[in-house]
Amino acid sequence: MIKNLLLLVLLFSNATLLLAQTEVEAEADTTWRRTFSAGINLNQAAFSDNWKAGGISSVAFNTHLDTRADYKSGKISWDNALQMQYGLLKNKGEEQRKSIDRLYLDSKYGYAISSDWNVFVSGNFLSQFAKGYEYDVDTDGTDRLISNFLSPGFLTFALGAEYKPNPHFSVRLSPFAPRFTFLVDDAVAENERYGVPEGKSVRMEWLAAMIQASYTRDIMTNVNLRLNYLSYINYKELSGKKIDHLFNAVLSAKVNRYINVNLMGNLIYDYDQDPGVQYNQSLGLGILYTMQGFTVQ
Template sequence: MGKRVLLLSFFLFSFVSLQAQTVADTTWRRSLSTGLNLNQAAFSDNWKAGGVSSIALNTFFNGRANYKWERVSWDNTLQLQYGQLKNKGEGMRKSLDRLYLDTKYGVGFSNDWNVFASANFLSQFTKGYEYDIDDAGNDKLISNFLSPGYLTFALGAEYKPTPNFSLRLSPFAPRFTFLVDENVGENERYGVPPGDKVRTEILSGLVQVDYQKDFAANLNLKLNYISNLNYKRISFDKVDHRVNAVLTAKITRYINVNLMGNVVYDRDQDHSVQYSQSLGLGVMYSLEGISTGQ
């Protein structure tokens, strides 16, 4: 079931892409940023202040491709984040892992509003563990690619007064939660019923906010917020919330300081708020461009 949904989504997006390329007098706005951050600390064995020698490596890729023709728009976002951490005396451990894809096709009915259809996908690349769960130092597998994975389709209205801000309101937003790794399922189910690999929530709504801002020539913020509501369990404490933020400060053309943060509240995962944060100094390459076609 899960593979069929993903395959159908791929063909749908490919069809829309081909249709968009055949339209005359089009405008594309594209941007990308990719980089590598390195954190390192070293202590001698007799360092009295305490500390553990460590090295961490994080990489990221953020891409946007937004299309506009008269009242028609097609916006696409891809965000990839991955990191590894090595503390002295321990093996390599994952410190950052995010795979996010969003695509939206809209038709405007006023200067700031449009009706839209969209799809977004969220998962991680590799296995994730809860480390040292017992005195023997054993680890517990709690995630993997498509375990969990979330695919959400949405229909609704979007408020987009500027290219840097959008608010989507979707009263109909079916969501599919995937759990394809049975080894993960033995420890965490993420709301997927035992014996199943996919949980389907048809009667669901979605609120999504995308925002990016250049506060200065060398300081940029990208913010994404997604809220999912299952109508069968309407209660504020059962609404899922996800926030992803990336703050980038350029020191030189290629050297930057990068702060990334994620906040998740999802009772199918945990009854408490989850968060992750990373700060790194590294190299970054960014590119922006606008192209038109006749």
């Protein structure tokens, strides 16, 4: 745990130093609009063995990175976003466990047909970095492998129209949105299928639609709210319970230039994964490094 933490801090420090060197004090770049933020949050608690009020010594951290690079020239636009979240926790007497794990990449090419509307083609990818387990499921206390990188992994393409009345809010309507669901880890496939047919490692959904909405804004001084919603509809499975819903929210409040408090949450309803609603949430105080409008040479 300590080795992982030290490595993460070192990588984070090097990344921020490298990106700081790319920030150039020059005329504003009117074609590209770039933003970058990366942070690490730490939580720790320690109790003596005779602490009568009760408690378990623990240490946990999670890290997140959000970056955007948006291009606009005349009627043409190209928007790119990357979001990564990863965290570990260690309770006394238990093995190290994962607390959060998310990898999301989205790219959209658009052409404006009015001041508020554009037609677009896009692609997005969703998966995780490391193995995920359901803990202590068997009588002998063993853990059950239920996910891994590209198990599942989702690659979705979309063609449609986007309504974007201002820089803070947008809605994408895609009547044609084929999706590929990957299940490449055979060990995961023995326990979970994620809608992928038996004997196959890829499920292809050609006839489908997708709706995406996003909102990001400073709702007050030094407080930023970012919301993302995605709904996926397979035309062959129009039953309400078969429509997928994904929701992601991040609320960040800056204490000073580098210290911040953030609340992150993810909500998923995907009947092929589980008939119930899945969610995770994390709250932390940590270090945040941000840049906006920087130029890379």
